[in-house]
Amino acid sequence: xxxxxxxxxxxxxxxxxxxxxxxxxxxxxxxxxxxxxxxxxxxxxxxxxxxxxxxxxxxxxxxxxxxxxxxxxxxxxxxxxxxxx
Numbered sequence: 001x002x003x004x005x006x007x008x009x010x011x012x013x014x015x016x017x018x019x020x021x022x023x024x025x026x027x028x029x030x031x032x033x034x035x036x037x038x039x040x041x042x043x044x045x046x047x048x049x050x051x052x053x054x055x056x057x058x059x060x061x062x063x064x065x066x067x068x069x070x071x072x073x074x075x076x077x078x079x080x081x082x083x084x085x
Contacts, residue, residue, distance in 0.1 A: 041070050
């Protein structure tokens with residue numbers, strides 16, 4: 001921190017609790033909720049490709065539920081990403 005005289009001092013304790021919201025892939029940190037969104041999207045897509053339901057309503061329901069879930073998680077990831085100090 002900088003005081004009135006222009007001198008810097010070190011803060012002994014730093015709060016890094018916001019980093020719990022991130023997953024590290026190599027050198028890149030990704031919001032945990034974005035990881036969940038991609039995982040859900042992959043699982044729903046693989047389910048529809050590997051065992052396609054015969055009922056069109058089931059397909060629409062799965063796509064709508066996936067879109068809502070991924071949209072919510074992506075939005076929350078953006079909020080967490082913007083909250084980085």
